[in-house]
Amino acid sequence: MVLDRERIGDLLGVPAERVTDRGSSHAWTLHRVRLADGREVFVKAADDQAGVFAAEAAGLRWLAAAGPGTPVAEVLAADDHHLVLPWLPAESPSAEAAERFGRELAGLHSSSRPAEYGAPWPGYIAELPLDNTLTDADGGVAWPRWYAERRLEPFLRSGARHLSTSDVRLFERVIEEIDALAGPPEPPSRIHGDLWSGNLLWSGGRGLLIDPAAHGGHRETDLAMLALFGAPHISRVLAAYDEVAPLPAGWRERVPLHQLHPLLVHVALFGGSYRGSAVDAAEAALALAG
Template identity: 40%
Template sequence: MQEALESLLERLGCRPTGRPVALSGGDMAAVYRLGTDAGELVIKRDVPERLAGEAEGLRALRSAGTDLVVPEVWAEEGGWLIMEALDPVPPTSAARRTLAEGLRALHAATSAPHGWPRDNACGATPQPNAPLDDGRAFQRERRLRPLTRACHRRGLLDDALRARLEAVALGLEAWLPDAPACLVHGDLWAGNVLYTSRGPALIDPAVYRHFREVDLAMLTLFGAPSPAFLEAYWDGRPPDDWPRREALFQLYPLLNHLLLFGGSYRAAVERALARAEAA
C-alpha cells in the first residue's frame, strides 16, 4: 500500500487488518476493499479531479433525504477516495420497488437551474455542467453536441450521422416540454445499483440537475428493470411519449460509450437516434 494512503488511513484513525483486495468493475479507476479495525472500506485510486466529483456526488445523494443507501465518504485526497464498504445481497421484488420509490423521491425535489456548480466526469469523459435555465438547451449544449463533435473528430461518426444528431439536438423545443431540474445520479446503469441488507444503494455517481428521465433511460439502456419497478416509479402514469424520451436520453451515454470504447457502439447510437427522431 502506498505511503500516502497509509498516512491518510492513520489520520482517519483506522489501521488495516489485512491486505487490500482488488474489486472487479473498476474500468476507469483501481478499486480495492480493505478491512480495518474501524470497519470495511472501499478505496479508489484515480485522477484527483474525477474522485473529487464522485465524492461530491455521493455526499449530494446522501443529503437528499431518501431511503436509498449511499456509501459514506470517509476521505477524498490526493487521488484516493475512501468510503464505507457495502455488502450486496440478492435483490427481491420488494427491494426493486424500494429502489423505484427512492428514485421517485430523489427526483421529486426540484430547483433551478439545470447543471451543477462544477464540472465532473462520466467514466473517463469530462462532463461539462455549466448551468442553463432551460433543460432542453442544457441537453443540447452540455450533452449531445459536445459528444457528437468529439466522436466526429475521432472518425467515429460520419458527416450524415453527425448532421442527424445535430438536428435532434436543435429540435428539442419542438416536442420536449421544459421541466424543473432535479438531482440525478447521472450514470445509473445496473452496475451502479447495489442491493444490500440495508436496502438498495447507489454508487459511482456523476451527479447534476436535469430531467429525471436521465436516470430512467440509463437503467433501461444496459438492463431491463422489472415491470414492478417501472410501475412503482411512474405510479402507473408514464409520460405518453416515454419511448421517445427514453431514446433521447440514451443518446448521451451511448455517444460516451462510442467515444470511450469505439465503433462497436455506433449501431446502438443509430438505433436510439432513429427512435428519438420519430414524430
C-alpha cells in the same frame, strides 16, 4: 496504483490492517480494506484522478442531501488519489428491493429540487469531463437546450472520428429539433446522471446509487439509463416509481432521446462498436417529430 495504506489510515483515523485487491476500472484500482476497528471499506485508488474522485464525492454527498432515506452510498473520505466508501456486500435484488428502490428514486427526484440544471462542480463521466455549467431552469423550458449543448454536442464532437458524415448529420438533426422532441417542461431534479445497472448496488434489501455523474437534470434521464443495459426487475422499479411520482405522457417514447448521451459517451470511449446503438437511438428520437 499500489494502495497507500498509511494514507487510508490517516483519512479515516483508523489504521488499515488488510487490503484485498479487487481489480481495476478505467484509470483506477479497486480495493477492499479491513480497518483496525473491524470495519471494512471500499477504496478506489489512482495516481492522479483528483477531478474524477472530487466529482464523485461531491455528487454522492449532494444526492444524499436530498433528505433522509435517499438511496445513496455514503462517502467516508476522499482526496486526490483515493475515494473511500463503506464496504457494502452485494446481493441479488428481490422484487421487494426493486420496488423500494423505485419509490426511493422517485423521492430523490421529487424532493429538494435544485433551481438550476448542471452542478456547482466540474463533472466527469468515467474519466471524461462533463460540462456542468449551471443554467437557470426557467420552469423547465431550458432543459432541452442545456441537454443539447452540455451533453450531446461535446460527445458528438469527441466521437465524430468513429462516425460517418451521415451519422453526424443525423445527430445534428436531433440537436436542431431538441425542443420538439423533449416533451413537456419539467423542473430540474437531482439525478444520478449515469444510472446504468452497474452503478446500482443491491445491498441490505435495497438499491444504492454509486459512481454518479450527478447534476440537476431531467428525471427521465435516470429512468432511461436504467433501461439501457437492462436493470433487474425494471418493470417493478418503474411501477413503484410511477406510483410515487407519476410520469408524464410519452415518457417511454422519449427513452431513446435520453439514452443518446450515454451512447455517444460510449462511442467516444470505446469506438465504433456503439455506433449502431447510437444511430438507432437518434432515429427513434427523431420519430417523435413526425
